Amino acid sequence: MNGFEFDWIAIAPFLILSVLGFAVVVLGISFPKMYRGTLGTIVLVGFAVAFLASLQSWDDARLAFGGMITADKFSSAFSCIFILGATLTIGLSINQVEEKYLLYSDYFALVVFATAGMTLMASGTNLLTLFLGLETLSIALYVLAGFRRSNEFALEASFKYFLLGAFASGFLLYGIALIYGITGSTDLTKISAYVSSEGILGSKMFFAGFLLLLVGFGFKISVFPFHLWAPDVYQGAPTPISAFMATGSKAAGFAALMRFMIAMQSTTQSGWQDIIWVIAAATMILGNVIALRQSNVKRMLAYSSIAHAGYILIGVLAGNTIGSSGIIFYLLTYTFMNIGAFGVISYLSTAEHEFITLSDFRGLASSRPFAAIAMAAFMFSLAGIPPLAGFMAKFYLFSAGVKAGYVWLVIIAVVTSMISLYYYLGLVVQMFMRDKEADVAATAPLQPAVMIAISIAMLAILILGIFPSRWVSLFQDLARSLM
């Protein structure tokens, strides 16, 4: 299997998405008057094909390109999550794009390219492949973040994201170079073999490389202290793109981090646990505490997404079967609830008025009951209250931590979850228990595509919350195949 044969199936999702991306660009240029919905439908069909293609490698793990690419349960599951996220993002965007942006084909194409990058990150088992995927994803996102060209926040978002992202990429490359220098390879299997014999602290240079890589990944998953970009970027980016970044891009970062960490885990005495422990604790505390003070819902969700990255790190740290399957279950759930929450904002916003401050949400329950109930469900789920999926995900992830013996970290997670209740409930209070001040925002037109996307997300968090059995078993199979 280790030859350099060209394996179509292993990279099928990536290929399909790339072709789809170019097709969208070409279609956009050739038929500038093409109806936006039609183009969106084409993208969605393409996603469906890519989704099926990613499922192919679930039962049939294969190495391709001399071990650069591994198509297995892991890449399959992650690719599916990315494509689901991207699908919902397109759903949220269809009307948005129509109203606000002219360059809709570019917008769609960039989302598709970003998704292609993500699938590469999930299937890369070579540091270079991971890097390639990361860059494909990032460059698409830099542009998307600044898509509202006339908005000053958007410019700031794009510029900040680009600048910091470029630095992070630099760190990542530098780290890869150092690791290559010591191990003579960028292949994760070989690096893992090195770690098994020498340990992670075997050479200072290797450890430096390891830390630099952590910085690079830490930026992508926005954990403390590499989280600073997130609130500004989420605020400035078009809302569907914020959702996309908070879910898909973060999930991709975790996919790459997990691949990397599994390679680092080969020995019992790895020495990186303490670092992750501190990062996880700091991220949970900081994200949740700062979120308390936000009156802009998009920023609040940004900080909440930072906090959630902290929870997920518990799974990385635990490094056991439950941890790995827990992360995937969490990311799947998180994709639905976060896209749902951003989706509600998007649903209510109009071209003139973005529906983002807490006071916008006042009395929403009486003026827009569907939006209010959906938002409340997403908030309760994010807060981790049963029977919604957010609870199941948290419970499962925390159980991994307890099993691995990180009881104190789990207690920190639990305490910060309590803190998070306050701001999640705060939004519910605004919607259900306060009366409307003035009838400003109730004028957003009905957007069927967005409504469908929100409904799907709502249904998903209910089903994943009440009947998680099947998914948990699937992901456990996956995790066992990784170990």
Next chain:
Amino acid sequence: MTDLPLLSITIFLPAIGALLLLFLKDSMEQLQKMLALIVSALTFIVSLPLYFSFNSNTAAFQFEENYTWISAIGANYHVGIDGISLLMIMLTTFLGPLVVLSAWNAVHKSLKGFLISLLVLETGMLGVFASLDIFLFYIFWEAMLIPMYFVIGIWGGQRRVYAAVKFFIYTMVGSLLMMVAILFAYFYVGEQTGTYSFDYIHLRDFLMPVEIQKWLFLAFGLSFAIKVPMFPFHTWLPDAHVEAPTAGSVILAGVLLKMGTYGFLRFCLPMFPNATFIFAPLISILAVIGILYGAWVAMVQKDVKKLVAYSSVSHLGFVMLGIFSFTHQGMQGGLIQMVNHGLSTGALFLIVGMIYERRHTRMIEDFGGLARQIPIFTTFFMIVTLSSIGLPGLNGFVGEFLVLLGTFQTNVTLAVLATSGVIFAAVYMLWMFKRVMFGPITREENKRLTDLSKREVAVLVPIVVFIVWIGVYAQPFLGKMEKSVDSLLAQLKAKQTALVQPGNEIIGGGE
């Protein structure tokens, strides 16, 4: 027993009703109320066979249903009842229709949402009492918070948002720590026995080392103590009670608080028996402080509802004292007192709600001399007040007497102090009653008060029937729980000696 999954039907019937309500138009208020009433009454009827075909001669769980739910982690849908949960289930289904009936004309905005919340709440509470899988229990325990939060926060009084958030956060603080404890127990027992399961009986029958028991007891105990609420974790209660609408207060006092004491009985005692004995003195002392503190604070309240709320703190202190006396009488007393408190305090909140609907005030000073104006109201109020202070012949007496009897056998000082609590209870309740009902009429509005309507009488009569029934002849109810209480005590004693014998010295004193 029948083949029908009676218990599950009882649990989920209200939820199905809530689902049906969703499809009714907002404007069909009458129909919505009828539907909610019928569903909750039907739930009560369905639950009756649980009581009548319950076998009192065994401590085993009955009406058990056990299905695989999340096989990967060993969580099952496992429900069943014994003598301890039976009465709680009956109390819940019994209060269900009464609560709906009491809210008939009291809700003025989004009635549908209110009724849905009430019904979902009922499903949650029934699930808590019936769960025999700790994971399932936790789901119900938490899920129930959402509807209660909305009931207080949307349909409550002036400071409803504050009260709702406080209620939510207090309860969550406890339960999240409980979640960590559940996980810890799950993995610990799983590693020791090789079977990873959240099944209650599996976890209960494994005896953990004392050191671990202590931590887990504290984590579970905190969650339950907040719910009870025990002094000093009671501060959410007066706010929640006062701000909640009448229906919310009745459910809160009638059933929700019992979930805390039930949690102690079901989980803390049998799962962590040695830790229970270690912490028992502390808890008994806190219980007595709660009894006295609740009574004293109740005495100086100007708001009738607040007075009743603080009296709850006092009454629940009796329940805790009874449970932690570890005597047969004490525990039975505690259990029957749980039912009594549900009936009496539930009725008191209903009565306060009825007068509030007429006068839009609950201040004691705004009343006076009502007895002559509204005689039917007065009669009911009198009976319920007397029941609440434990007059012999009414239900309160039976519970308090048994609790005190049990406590006297183990700790005379605490028993004496608790007895004085009974006296204080008489003082604050009767004094309040006198100021509200007797004396000259000082306010013009009170002269125009109308007496209870047929609907309101229909709400109160069933409760009063049980108040008298339990007071006169409590044996049927005590008989149902007899074997379960015996078995619980036997388990406690057996486990305590099991751990002491191999030289595992139990070191006393709390941490």
